[in-house]
Amino acid sequence: MSRRTLLRGAAVGAGAVALPSVLAACSSGPGGVTMGSNASDPVPKKAFAAAFTAYEKKSKKTVRVNTVNHENFQENINRYLQGTPDDVFMWFAGNRMQYFAQKGLLSDISDLWRDFDGFSEALKKQSTGLDGKQYLVPYYYYPWAVFHRKSVFRERGYDIPKTFDQYRALAQQMQKDGLVPFAFGDKDGWPAMGTFDYLNMRANGYDFHIALLRGEKSWNSPQVKQVFDLWRGLLPYHQQGANGRTWQEAAQTLAQKKAGMTVLGLPHPGQQFSAADREDLDFFPFPEIDPAHGQDAVEAPIDGFLMSKKAKDRDGAKELLKFLATPQAEDSYLKSDPNNVAVNSGADTAAYTPLQKKAVQLVSGARQISQFLDRDTRPDFASTVMIQAIQQFLNKPDDIDGLVNDIERQKKQIFSAT
Known part of the structure:
Protein backbone atom coordinates (compact mmCIF):
# COMPACT_ATOMS: atom_id res chain seq x y z
CA MET A 1 0.00 0.00 0.00
CA SER A 2 1.39 3.36 -1.04
CA ARG A 3 1.76 5.93 1.70
CA ARG A 4 2.26 8.82 -0.72
CA THR A 5 0.11 11.18 1.37
CA LEU A 6 1.19 9.92 4.79
CA LEU A 7 2.92 13.09 5.92
CA ARG A 8 1.98 15.50 3.15
CA GLY A 9 -0.33 17.41 5.47
CA ALA A 10 2.43 17.65 8.05
CA ALA A 11 4.97 18.65 5.44
CA VAL A 12 2.87 21.52 4.25
CA GLY A 13 2.63 22.80 7.80
CA ALA A 14 5.52 21.80 8.36
CA GLY A 15 21.08 10.59 31.22
CA ALA A 16 18.38 8.14 32.25
CA VAL A 17 16.95 7.27 35.64
CA ALA A 18 18.45 3.97 36.80
CA LEU A 19 15.72 1.34 36.99
CA PRO A 20 15.48 -2.46 36.95
CA SER A 21 15.51 -4.06 33.51
CA VAL A 22 11.75 -4.46 33.69
CA LEU A 23 10.17 -1.04 33.37
CA ALA A 24 8.51 0.21 36.51
CA ALA A 25 6.01 3.05 36.55
CA CYS A 26 5.84 5.83 39.06
CA SER A 27 2.94 5.50 41.43
CA SER A 28 0.13 7.83 40.48
CA GLY A 29 -0.46 10.67 42.87
CA PRO A 30 -3.15 13.30 43.38
CA GLY A 31 -3.16 16.04 40.75
CA GLY A 32 -0.40 14.46 38.69
CA VAL A 33 -0.45 12.27 35.61
CA THR A 34 2.48 9.87 35.13
CA MET A 35 4.46 9.73 31.88
CA GLY A 36 6.61 6.79 30.76
CA SER A 37 9.47 8.30 28.77
CA ASN A 38 12.04 6.64 26.50
CA ALA A 39 13.72 10.01 25.85
CA SER A 40 16.90 9.18 27.74
CA ASP A 41 19.32 11.15 25.55
CA PRO A 42 20.02 14.69 26.78
CA VAL A 43 18.59 16.69 23.84
CA PRO A 44 15.11 15.07 23.60
CA LYS A 45 14.92 14.71 27.38
CA LYS A 46 15.34 18.48 27.76
CA ALA A 47 12.88 19.18 24.93
CA PHE A 48 10.15 16.96 26.37
CA ALA A 49 10.69 18.59 29.77
CA ALA A 50 9.96 21.95 28.12
CA ALA A 51 6.74 20.61 26.60
CA PHE A 52 5.58 19.11 29.90
CA THR A 53 6.42 22.34 31.71
CA ALA A 54 4.27 24.24 29.22
CA TYR A 55 1.39 21.89 30.02
CA GLU A 56 1.89 22.30 33.76
CA LYS A 57 1.80 26.08 33.47
CA LYS A 58 -1.38 25.95 31.42
CA SER A 59 -3.23 23.28 33.42
CA LYS A 60 -1.78 23.91 36.90
CA LYS A 61 -1.33 20.14 37.10
CA THR A 62 1.81 18.03 37.41
CA VAL A 63 3.40 15.60 34.98
CA ARG A 64 5.53 13.02 36.79
CA VAL A 65 8.05 11.71 34.26
CA ASN A 66 9.57 8.25 34.53
CA THR A 67 12.56 8.24 32.12
CA VAL A 68 14.09 4.91 31.14
CA ASN A 69 16.98 4.12 28.82
CA HIS A 70 15.58 4.03 25.28
CA GLU A 71 16.70 0.50 24.47
CA ASN A 72 15.54 -0.91 27.81
CA PHE A 73 12.18 0.74 27.25
CA GLN A 74 11.75 -0.97 23.89
CA GLU A 75 12.97 -4.36 25.07
CA ASN A 76 10.65 -4.46 28.07
CA ILE A 77 7.57 -2.66 26.72
CA ASN A 78 5.39 -5.79 26.73
CA ARG A 79 6.02 -6.58 30.39
CA TYR A 80 5.70 -2.89 31.24
CA LEU A 81 2.21 -2.61 29.74
CA GLN A 82 1.07 -5.84 31.39
CA GLY A 83 2.44 -4.75 34.78
CA THR A 84 1.88 -1.33 36.34
CA PRO A 85 2.40 1.12 33.46
CA ASP A 86 2.31 4.90 33.62
CA ASP A 87 -0.86 6.71 32.61
CA VAL A 88 0.66 7.95 29.34
CA PHE A 89 3.79 6.70 27.59
CA MET A 90 5.90 7.45 24.53
CA TRP A 91 5.76 4.99 21.65
CA PHE A 92 5.54 4.60 17.89
CA ALA A 93 2.91 4.74 15.16
CA GLY A 94 1.84 2.00 12.79
CA ASN A 95 2.39 -1.69 13.46
CA ARG A 96 4.15 -1.14 16.79
CA MET A 97 1.05 0.64 18.10
CA GLN A 98 -1.46 -1.72 16.46
CA TYR A 99 0.18 -4.78 18.00
CA PHE A 100 -0.41 -3.60 21.57
CA ALA A 101 -3.87 -2.29 20.73
CA GLN A 102 -4.79 -5.79 19.51
CA LYS A 103 -3.54 -7.25 22.78
CA GLY A 104 -5.86 -4.94 24.71
CA LEU A 105 -3.05 -3.02 26.43
CA LEU A 106 -3.95 0.48 25.16
CA SER A 107 -6.84 2.82 25.83
CA ASP A 108 -9.08 3.91 22.97
CA ILE A 109 -8.79 7.70 22.49
CA SER A 110 -11.15 8.01 19.51
CA ASP A 111 -13.22 10.52 21.49
CA LEU A 112 -10.21 12.86 21.65
CA TRP A 113 -9.51 12.51 17.93
CA ARG A 114 -12.97 13.89 17.10
CA ASP A 115 -11.79 17.27 18.37
CA PHE A 116 -8.21 17.22 17.05
CA ASP A 117 -7.12 19.75 14.43
CA GLY A 118 -4.04 19.91 12.23
CA PHE A 119 -3.52 16.19 11.58
CA SER A 120 -3.82 14.82 8.04
CA GLU A 121 -6.09 11.87 7.33
CA ALA A 122 -3.00 9.77 6.59
CA LEU A 123 -1.56 10.60 10.02
CA LYS A 124 -4.85 9.53 11.54
CA LYS A 125 -4.54 6.18 9.76
CA GLN A 126 -1.09 5.70 11.26
CA SER A 127 -2.66 6.33 14.70
CA THR A 128 -5.51 3.85 14.16
CA GLY A 129 -5.68 0.25 15.29
CA LEU A 130 -6.91 -2.66 13.18
CA ASP A 131 -10.28 -2.24 14.91
CA GLY A 132 -10.69 1.24 13.41
CA LYS A 133 -10.18 3.04 16.74
CA GLN A 134 -7.51 5.65 17.46
CA TYR A 135 -4.82 4.98 20.08
CA LEU A 136 -1.94 7.37 19.33
CA VAL A 137 -1.35 11.12 19.47
CA PRO A 138 1.37 11.67 16.82
CA TYR A 139 4.01 14.20 17.85
CA TYR A 140 6.84 14.36 15.32
CA TYR A 141 8.50 12.49 12.49
CA TYR A 142 12.04 12.30 11.19
CA PRO A 143 13.46 10.89 7.95
CA ALA A 300 10.24 8.42 8.16
CA PRO A 301 9.13 7.03 11.54
CA ILE A 302 6.41 8.79 13.55
CA ASP A 303 6.68 9.03 17.34
CA GLY A 304 3.90 9.94 19.71
CA PHE A 305 2.00 9.27 22.93
CA LEU A 306 -0.42 6.57 24.03
CA MET A 307 -2.62 5.99 27.06
CA SER A 308 -2.16 2.65 28.77
CA LYS A 309 -5.20 0.47 29.41
CA LYS A 310 -4.34 0.44 33.12
CA ALA A 311 -4.05 4.23 33.44
CA LYS A 312 -5.00 5.28 36.97
CA ASP A 313 -5.60 8.97 36.27
CA ARG A 314 -7.63 8.59 33.08
CA ASP A 315 -9.03 12.12 33.10
CA GLY A 316 -5.58 13.60 33.67
CA ALA A 317 -4.12 11.41 30.94
CA LYS A 318 -6.71 12.56 28.42
CA GLU A 319 -6.19 16.20 29.35
CA LEU A 320 -2.44 15.83 28.81
CA LEU A 321 -2.97 14.06 25.46
CA LYS A 322 -5.25 16.88 24.30
CA PHE A 323 -2.47 19.36 25.00
CA LEU A 324 0.19 17.22 23.30
CA ALA A 325 -1.96 17.23 20.15
CA THR A 326 -1.74 21.03 19.85
CA PRO A 327 0.70 23.08 17.77
CA GLN A 328 1.82 24.84 20.97
CA ALA A 329 3.00 21.53 22.47
CA GLU A 330 5.07 20.73 19.38
CA ASP A 331 6.49 24.26 19.30
CA SER A 332 7.61 23.92 22.92
CA TYR A 333 9.45 20.73 22.09
CA LEU A 334 11.11 21.85 18.85
CA LYS A 335 12.58 24.98 20.42
CA SER A 336 14.94 22.69 22.33
CA ASP A 337 15.28 19.90 19.76
CA PRO A 338 15.56 21.12 16.14
CA ASN A 339 16.23 17.56 15.00
CA ASN A 340 12.65 16.49 14.31
CA VAL A 341 9.71 17.76 12.25
CA ALA A 342 6.28 18.61 13.66
CA VAL A 343 3.26 16.63 12.43
CA ASN A 344 0.61 19.25 13.27
CA SER A 345 0.03 21.57 10.32
CA GLY A 346 -0.48 24.46 12.75
CA ALA A 347 3.02 24.19 14.22
CA ASP A 348 5.36 27.16 13.75
CA THR A 349 7.78 26.29 10.96
CA ALA A 350 9.29 29.80 10.71
CA ALA A 351 12.15 28.82 13.01
CA TYR A 352 12.94 25.59 11.17
CA THR A 353 16.60 25.07 10.41
CA PRO A 354 17.69 24.43 6.79
CA LEU A 355 18.02 20.75 7.73
CA GLN A 356 14.44 20.57 9.02
CA LYS A 357 13.17 22.29 5.87
CA LYS A 358 15.11 19.83 3.75
CA ALA A 359 13.61 16.95 5.76
CA VAL A 360 10.11 18.26 5.04
CA GLN A 361 10.91 18.38 1.32
CA LEU A 362 12.35 14.86 1.34
CA VAL A 363 9.29 13.35 3.01
CA SER A 364 6.66 15.36 1.14
CA GLY A 365 8.26 14.38 -2.16
CA ALA A 366 8.33 10.66 -1.39
CA ARG A 367 6.04 8.27 -3.21
CA GLN A 368 6.06 5.81 -0.30
CA ILE A 369 6.84 6.17 3.41
CA SER A 370 8.11 3.33 5.59
CA GLN A 371 8.13 3.40 9.37
CA PHE A 372 11.31 1.36 10.09
CA LEU A 373 11.92 -2.39 10.23
CA ASP A 374 11.01 -2.85 13.90
CA ARG A 375 7.83 -0.79 13.39
CA ASP A 376 6.65 -2.29 10.08
CA THR A 377 6.77 -5.87 11.39
Whole structure:
Protein backbone atom coordinates (compact mmCIF):
# COMPACT_ATOMS: atom_id res chain seq x y z
CA MET A 1 0.00 0.00 0.00
CA SER A 2 1.39 3.36 -1.04
CA ARG A 3 1.76 5.93 1.70
CA ARG A 4 2.26 8.82 -0.72
CA THR A 5 0.11 11.18 1.37
CA LEU A 6 1.19 9.92 4.79
CA LEU A 7 2.92 13.09 5.92
CA ARG A 8 1.98 15.50 3.15
CA GLY A 9 -0.33 17.41 5.47
CA ALA A 10 2.43 17.65 8.05
CA ALA A 11 4.97 18.65 5.44
CA VAL A 12 2.87 21.52 4.25
CA GLY A 13 2.63 22.80 7.80
CA ALA A 14 5.52 21.80 8.36
CA GLY A 15 21.08 10.59 31.22
CA ALA A 16 18.38 8.14 32.25
CA VAL A 17 16.95 7.27 35.64
CA ALA A 18 18.45 3.97 36.80
CA LEU A 19 15.72 1.34 36.99
CA PRO A 20 15.48 -2.46 36.95
CA SER A 21 15.51 -4.06 33.51
CA VAL A 22 11.75 -4.46 33.69
CA LEU A 23 10.17 -1.04 33.37
CA ALA A 24 8.51 0.21 36.51
CA ALA A 25 6.01 3.05 36.55
CA CYS A 26 5.84 5.83 39.06
CA SER A 27 2.94 5.50 41.43
CA SER A 28 0.13 7.83 40.48
CA GLY A 29 -0.46 10.67 42.87
CA PRO A 30 -3.15 13.30 43.38
CA GLY A 31 -3.16 16.04 40.75
CA GLY A 32 -0.40 14.46 38.69
CA VAL A 33 -0.45 12.27 35.61
CA THR A 34 2.48 9.87 35.13
CA MET A 35 4.46 9.73 31.88
CA GLY A 36 6.61 6.79 30.76
CA SER A 37 9.47 8.30 28.77
CA ASN A 38 12.04 6.64 26.50
CA ALA A 39 13.72 10.01 25.85
CA SER A 40 16.90 9.18 27.74
CA ASP A 41 19.32 11.15 25.55
CA PRO A 42 20.02 14.69 26.78
CA VAL A 43 18.59 16.69 23.84
CA PRO A 44 15.11 15.07 23.60
CA LYS A 45 14.92 14.71 27.38
CA LYS A 46 15.34 18.48 27.76
CA ALA A 47 12.88 19.18 24.93
CA PHE A 48 10.15 16.96 26.37
CA ALA A 49 10.69 18.59 29.77
CA ALA A 50 9.96 21.95 28.12
CA ALA A 51 6.74 20.61 26.60
CA PHE A 52 5.58 19.11 29.90
CA THR A 53 6.42 22.34 31.71
CA ALA A 54 4.27 24.24 29.22
CA TYR A 55 1.39 21.89 30.02
CA GLU A 56 1.89 22.30 33.76
CA LYS A 57 1.80 26.08 33.47
CA LYS A 58 -1.38 25.95 31.42
CA SER A 59 -3.23 23.28 33.42
CA LYS A 60 -1.78 23.91 36.90
CA LYS A 61 -1.33 20.14 37.10
CA THR A 62 1.81 18.03 37.41
CA VAL A 63 3.40 15.60 34.98
CA ARG A 64 5.53 13.02 36.79
CA VAL A 65 8.05 11.71 34.26
CA ASN A 66 9.57 8.25 34.53
CA THR A 67 12.56 8.24 32.12
CA VAL A 68 14.09 4.91 31.14
CA ASN A 69 16.98 4.12 28.82
CA HIS A 70 15.58 4.03 25.28
CA GLU A 71 16.70 0.50 24.47
CA ASN A 72 15.54 -0.91 27.81
CA PHE A 73 12.18 0.74 27.25
CA GLN A 74 11.75 -0.97 23.89
CA GLU A 75 12.97 -4.36 25.07
CA ASN A 76 10.65 -4.46 28.07
CA ILE A 77 7.57 -2.66 26.72
CA ASN A 78 5.39 -5.79 26.73
CA ARG A 79 6.02 -6.58 30.39
CA TYR A 80 5.70 -2.89 31.24
CA LEU A 81 2.21 -2.61 29.74
CA GLN A 82 1.07 -5.84 31.39
CA GLY A 83 2.44 -4.75 34.78
CA THR A 84 1.88 -1.33 36.34
CA PRO A 85 2.40 1.12 33.46
CA ASP A 86 2.31 4.90 33.62
CA ASP A 87 -0.86 6.71 32.61
CA VAL A 88 0.66 7.95 29.34
CA PHE A 89 3.79 6.70 27.59
CA MET A 90 5.90 7.45 24.53
CA TRP A 91 5.76 4.99 21.65
CA PHE A 92 5.54 4.60 17.89
CA ALA A 93 2.91 4.74 15.16
CA GLY A 94 1.84 2.00 12.79
CA ASN A 95 2.39 -1.69 13.46
CA ARG A 96 4.15 -1.14 16.79
CA MET A 97 1.05 0.64 18.10
CA GLN A 98 -1.46 -1.72 16.46
CA TYR A 99 0.18 -4.78 18.00
CA PHE A 100 -0.41 -3.60 21.57
CA ALA A 101 -3.87 -2.29 20.73
CA GLN A 102 -4.79 -5.79 19.51
CA LYS A 103 -3.54 -7.25 22.78
CA GLY A 104 -5.86 -4.94 24.71
CA LEU A 105 -3.05 -3.02 26.43
CA LEU A 106 -3.95 0.48 25.16
CA SER A 107 -6.84 2.82 25.83
CA ASP A 108 -9.08 3.91 22.97
CA ILE A 109 -8.79 7.70 22.49
CA SER A 110 -11.15 8.01 19.51
CA ASP A 111 -13.22 10.52 21.49
CA LEU A 112 -10.21 12.86 21.65
CA TRP A 113 -9.51 12.51 17.93
CA ARG A 114 -12.97 13.89 17.10
CA ASP A 115 -11.79 17.27 18.37
CA PHE A 116 -8.21 17.22 17.05
CA ASP A 117 -7.12 19.75 14.43
CA GLY A 118 -4.04 19.91 12.23
CA PHE A 119 -3.52 16.19 11.58
CA SER A 120 -3.82 14.82 8.04
CA GLU A 121 -6.09 11.87 7.33
CA ALA A 122 -3.00 9.77 6.59
CA LEU A 123 -1.56 10.60 10.02
CA LYS A 124 -4.85 9.53 11.54
CA LYS A 125 -4.54 6.18 9.76
CA GLN A 126 -1.09 5.70 11.26
CA SER A 127 -2.66 6.33 14.70
CA THR A 128 -5.51 3.85 14.16
CA GLY A 129 -5.68 0.25 15.29
CA LEU A 130 -6.91 -2.66 13.18
CA ASP A 131 -10.28 -2.24 14.91
CA GLY A 132 -10.69 1.24 13.41
CA LYS A 133 -10.18 3.04 16.74
CA GLN A 134 -7.51 5.65 17.46
CA TYR A 135 -4.82 4.98 20.08
CA LEU A 136 -1.94 7.37 19.33
CA VAL A 137 -1.35 11.12 19.47
CA PRO A 138 1.37 11.67 16.82
CA TYR A 139 4.01 14.20 17.85
CA TYR A 140 6.84 14.36 15.32
CA TYR A 141 8.50 12.49 12.49
CA TYR A 142 12.04 12.30 11.19
CA PRO A 143 13.46 10.89 7.95
CA TRP A 144 16.38 8.49 7.69
CA ALA A 145 19.03 9.40 5.15
CA VAL A 146 22.79 9.41 4.55
CA PHE A 147 24.30 12.15 6.74
CA HIS A 148 27.59 13.93 6.16
CA ARG A 149 29.42 17.18 6.87
CA LYS A 150 29.18 19.81 4.14
CA SER A 151 32.67 21.10 4.90
CA VAL A 152 34.24 17.64 4.46
CA PHE A 153 32.56 17.14 1.07
CA ARG A 154 33.52 20.65 0.00
CA GLU A 155 37.15 20.38 1.11
CA ARG A 156 37.62 16.93 -0.42
CA GLY A 157 35.70 17.66 -3.61
CA TYR A 158 33.18 14.85 -3.06
CA ASP A 159 30.00 14.75 -5.14
CA ILE A 160 26.64 13.60 -3.77
CA PRO A 161 26.08 10.05 -5.10
CA LYS A 162 22.81 9.34 -6.87
CA THR A 163 23.39 5.67 -7.70
CA PHE A 164 24.69 2.74 -5.68
CA ASP A 165 27.78 2.46 -7.88
CA GLN A 166 28.61 6.12 -7.18
CA TYR A 167 27.94 5.50 -3.48
CA ARG A 168 30.42 2.62 -3.37
CA ALA A 169 32.98 4.59 -5.39
CA LEU A 170 32.69 7.49 -2.94
CA ALA A 171 33.26 5.11 -0.03
CA GLN A 172 36.38 3.77 -1.74
CA GLN A 173 37.70 7.32 -2.26
CA MET A 174 37.04 8.26 1.36
CA GLN A 175 38.96 5.21 2.51
CA LYS A 176 41.91 6.21 0.29
CA ASP A 177 41.73 9.70 1.82
CA GLY A 178 42.11 8.31 5.33
CA LEU A 179 38.46 8.63 6.39
CA VAL A 180 36.21 5.89 7.69
CA PRO A 181 33.58 5.97 4.90
CA PHE A 182 30.62 4.91 7.07
CA ALA A 183 30.33 5.65 10.78
CA PHE A 184 28.47 2.60 12.07
CA GLY A 185 27.28 1.29 15.44
CA ASP A 186 24.77 -1.49 16.13
CA LYS A 187 25.32 -2.30 19.80
CA ASP A 188 21.66 -1.55 20.54
CA GLY A 189 20.45 -3.86 17.78
CA TRP A 190 18.18 -1.52 15.82
CA PRO A 191 20.39 1.13 14.09
CA ALA A 192 21.58 -1.21 11.30
CA MET A 193 17.96 -1.98 10.43
CA GLY A 194 17.77 1.37 8.63
CA THR A 195 20.48 0.30 6.21
CA PHE A 196 18.69 -3.00 5.54
CA ASP A 197 15.41 -1.18 4.91
CA TYR A 198 16.90 1.17 2.34
CA LEU A 199 18.85 -1.56 0.56
CA ASN A 200 15.68 -3.66 0.32
CA MET A 201 13.40 -0.82 -0.79
CA ARG A 202 15.92 0.40 -3.37
CA ALA A 203 16.63 -3.10 -4.75
CA ASN A 204 13.17 -4.68 -4.51
CA GLY A 205 10.71 -1.83 -4.01
CA TYR A 206 8.50 -0.63 -1.19
CA ASP A 207 5.70 -3.15 -1.77
CA PHE A 208 8.07 -6.12 -1.55
CA HIS A 209 9.70 -4.65 1.56
CA ILE A 210 6.42 -4.23 3.44
CA ALA A 211 5.15 -7.65 2.34
CA LEU A 212 8.40 -9.21 3.56
CA LEU A 213 8.06 -7.58 6.97
CA ARG A 214 4.44 -8.70 7.21
CA GLY A 215 5.52 -12.32 6.74
CA GLU A 216 4.07 -12.56 3.23
CA LYS A 217 7.39 -13.07 1.38
CA SER A 218 10.23 -15.53 1.92
CA TRP A 219 13.40 -14.36 3.61
CA ASN A 220 15.42 -16.98 1.74
CA SER A 221 14.26 -15.67 -1.64
CA PRO A 222 16.77 -14.47 -4.26
CA GLN A 223 15.62 -10.88 -3.64
CA VAL A 224 16.59 -10.93 0.05
CA LYS A 225 19.85 -12.74 -0.66
CA GLN A 226 20.69 -9.92 -3.09
CA VAL A 227 20.10 -7.34 -0.34
CA PHE A 228 22.55 -9.00 2.02
CA ASP A 229 25.02 -9.48 -0.84
CA LEU A 230 24.90 -5.75 -1.65
CA TRP A 231 25.39 -4.96 2.03
CA ARG A 232 28.29 -7.41 2.28
CA GLY A 233 30.01 -5.48 -0.52
CA LEU A 234 29.76 -2.29 1.53
CA LEU A 235 30.90 -3.71 4.87
CA PRO A 236 34.66 -3.17 4.23
CA TYR A 237 33.87 0.56 4.21
CA HIS A 238 31.99 0.49 7.53
CA GLN A 239 33.52 1.03 10.96
CA GLN A 240 34.69 -2.34 12.21
CA GLY A 241 33.32 -3.77 15.45
CA ALA A 242 29.86 -2.27 14.95
CA ASN A 243 28.20 -4.65 17.42
CA GLY A 244 30.27 -3.15 20.21
CA ARG A 245 29.60 0.50 19.32
CA THR A 246 26.52 2.60 20.10
CA TRP A 247 24.97 4.83 17.46
CA GLN A 248 25.93 7.82 19.60
CA GLU A 249 29.60 6.85 19.43
CA ALA A 250 29.33 6.31 15.68
CA ALA A 251 27.67 9.70 15.12
CA GLN A 252 30.38 11.38 17.18
CA THR A 253 33.02 10.16 14.71
CA LEU A 254 31.08 11.96 11.97
CA ALA A 255 31.04 15.12 14.09
CA GLN A 256 34.80 14.74 14.67
CA LYS A 257 35.45 14.46 10.90
CA LYS A 258 36.89 10.97 11.35
CA ALA A 259 34.09 9.43 9.29
CA GLY A 260 32.60 10.65 6.04
CA MET A 261 29.00 9.39 6.13
CA THR A 262 26.46 7.58 8.29
CA VAL A 263 22.97 6.13 7.73
CA LEU A 264 20.78 7.32 10.62
CA GLY A 265 17.60 9.21 11.42
CA LEU A 266 17.56 13.01 11.52
CA PRO A 267 17.72 13.34 15.35
CA HIS A 268 20.64 10.95 15.81
CA PRO A 269 23.60 12.81 14.29
CA GLY A 270 21.98 16.14 15.15
CA GLN A 271 22.10 15.33 18.85
CA GLN A 272 25.84 14.64 18.66
CA PHE A 273 26.74 17.93 16.96
CA SER A 274 27.32 21.09 18.96
CA ALA A 275 25.02 24.04 18.25
CA ALA A 276 27.91 25.87 16.61
CA ASP A 277 28.61 22.93 14.32
CA ARG A 278 25.05 21.93 13.44
CA GLU A 279 24.86 24.07 10.29
CA ASP A 280 27.61 21.88 8.81
CA LEU A 281 25.43 18.77 9.04
CA ASP A 282 23.65 17.73 5.84
CA PHE A 283 22.13 14.64 4.24
CA PHE A 284 21.25 13.09 0.90
CA PRO A 285 18.68 10.41 0.06
CA PHE A 286 19.87 6.82 0.06
CA PRO A 287 21.08 6.19 -3.51
CA GLU A 288 19.22 4.35 -6.26
CA ILE A 289 19.92 0.66 -6.85
CA ASP A 290 17.22 -0.35 -9.36
CA PRO A 291 15.90 2.46 -11.62
CA ALA A 292 12.46 0.84 -11.45
CA HIS A 293 12.27 1.89 -7.79
CA GLY A 294 14.57 4.91 -7.89
CA GLN A 295 14.61 6.85 -4.62
CA ASP A 296 10.82 6.74 -4.29
CA ALA A 297 10.60 5.38 -0.75
CA VAL A 298 11.67 7.30 2.33
CA GLU A 299 11.98 5.92 5.86
CA ALA A 300 10.24 8.42 8.16
CA PRO A 301 9.13 7.03 11.54
CA ILE A 302 6.41 8.79 13.55
CA ASP A 303 6.68 9.03 17.34
CA GLY A 304 3.90 9.94 19.71
CA PHE A 305 2.00 9.27 22.93
CA LEU A 306 -0.42 6.57 24.03
CA MET A 307 -2.62 5.99 27.06
CA SER A 308 -2.16 2.65 28.77
CA LYS A 309 -5.20 0.47 29.41
CA LYS A 310 -4.34 0.44 33.12
CA ALA A 311 -4.05 4.23 33.44
CA LYS A 312 -5.00 5.28 36.97
CA ASP A 313 -5.60 8.97 36.27
CA ARG A 314 -7.63 8.59 33.08
CA ASP A 315 -9.03 12.12 33.10
CA GLY A 316 -5.58 13.60 33.67
CA ALA A 317 -4.12 11.41 30.94
CA LYS A 318 -6.71 12.56 28.42
CA GLU A 319 -6.19 16.20 29.35
CA LEU A 320 -2.44 15.83 28.81
CA LEU A 321 -2.97 14.06 25.46
CA LYS A 322 -5.25 16.88 24.30
CA PHE A 323 -2.47 19.36 25.00
CA LEU A 324 0.19 17.22 23.30
CA ALA A 325 -1.96 17.23 20.15
CA THR A 326 -1.74 21.03 19.85
CA PRO A 327 0.70 23.08 17.77
CA GLN A 328 1.82 24.84 20.97
CA ALA A 329 3.00 21.53 22.47
CA GLU A 330 5.07 20.73 19.38
CA ASP A 331 6.49 24.26 19.30
CA SER A 332 7.61 23.92 22.92
CA TYR A 333 9.45 20.73 22.09
CA LEU A 334 11.11 21.85 18.85
CA LYS A 335 12.58 24.98 20.42
CA SER A 336 14.94 22.69 22.33
CA ASP A 337 15.28 19.90 19.76
CA PRO A 338 15.56 21.12 16.14
CA ASN A 339 16.23 17.56 15.00
CA ASN A 340 12.65 16.49 14.31
CA VAL A 341 9.71 17.76 12.25
CA ALA A 342 6.28 18.61 13.66
CA VAL A 343 3.26 16.63 12.43
CA ASN A 344 0.61 19.25 13.27
CA SER A 345 0.03 21.57 10.32
CA GLY A 346 -0.48 24.46 12.75
CA ALA A 347 3.02 24.19 14.22
CA ASP A 348 5.36 27.16 13.75
CA THR A 349 7.78 26.29 10.96
CA ALA A 350 9.29 29.80 10.71
CA ALA A 351 12.15 28.82 13.01
CA TYR A 352 12.94 25.59 11.17
CA THR A 353 16.60 25.07 10.41
CA PRO A 354 17.69 24.43 6.79
CA LEU A 355 18.02 20.75 7.73
CA GLN A 356 14.44 20.57 9.02
CA LYS A 357 13.17 22.29 5.87
CA LYS A 358 15.11 19.83 3.75
CA ALA A 359 13.61 16.95 5.76
CA VAL A 360 10.11 18.26 5.04
CA GLN A 361 10.91 18.38 1.32
CA LEU A 362 12.35 14.86 1.34
CA VAL A 363 9.29 13.35 3.01
CA SER A 364 6.66 15.36 1.14
CA GLY A 365 8.26 14.38 -2.16
CA ALA A 366 8.33 10.66 -1.39
CA ARG A 367 6.04 8.27 -3.21
CA GLN A 368 6.06 5.81 -0.30
CA ILE A 369 6.84 6.17 3.41
CA SER A 370 8.11 3.33 5.59
CA GLN A 371 8.13 3.40 9.37
CA PHE A 372 11.31 1.36 10.09
CA LEU A 373 11.92 -2.39 10.23
CA ASP A 374 11.01 -2.85 13.90
CA ARG A 375 7.83 -0.79 13.39
CA ASP A 376 6.65 -2.29 10.08
CA THR A 377 6.77 -5.87 11.39
CA ARG A 378 5.67 -7.73 14.51
CA PRO A 379 7.60 -6.56 17.59
CA ASP A 380 8.42 -10.14 18.60
CA PHE A 381 9.88 -10.92 15.16
CA ALA A 382 11.96 -7.75 15.19
CA SER A 383 13.30 -8.23 18.71
CA THR A 384 13.84 -12.00 18.88
CA VAL A 385 14.89 -12.67 15.27
CA MET A 386 16.04 -9.64 13.30
CA ILE A 387 18.26 -7.97 15.92
CA GLN A 388 20.28 -11.15 16.35
CA ALA A 389 20.22 -11.97 12.62
CA ILE A 390 21.64 -8.62 11.53
CA GLN A 391 24.27 -8.64 14.26
CA GLN A 392 25.21 -12.18 13.21
CA PHE A 393 25.50 -11.00 9.61
CA LEU A 394 27.80 -8.15 10.63
CA ASN A 395 30.07 -10.67 12.36
CA LYS A 396 29.88 -13.37 9.65
CA PRO A 397 28.78 -11.75 6.37
CA ASP A 398 29.80 -14.66 4.13
CA ASP A 399 27.13 -17.18 5.21
CA ILE A 400 24.14 -15.48 3.61
CA ASP A 401 22.34 -18.72 2.74
CA GLY A 402 22.53 -19.97 6.32
CA LEU A 403 21.42 -16.58 7.61
CA VAL A 404 18.31 -16.20 5.45
CA ASN A 405 17.27 -19.84 5.89
CA ASP A 406 17.40 -19.37 9.67
CA ILE A 407 15.38 -16.13 9.47
CA GLU A 408 12.76 -17.80 7.29
CA ARG A 409 12.43 -20.77 9.65
CA GLN A 410 11.87 -18.51 12.66
CA LYS A 411 9.54 -16.25 10.69
CA LYS A 412 7.24 -19.17 9.91
CA GLN A 413 7.11 -20.14 13.57
CA ILE A 414 6.33 -16.63 14.78
CA PHE A 415 3.85 -15.58 12.11
CA SER A 416 1.93 -18.86 12.34
CA ALA A 417 1.44 -18.33 16.08
CA THR A 418 -1.59 -16.42 17.26
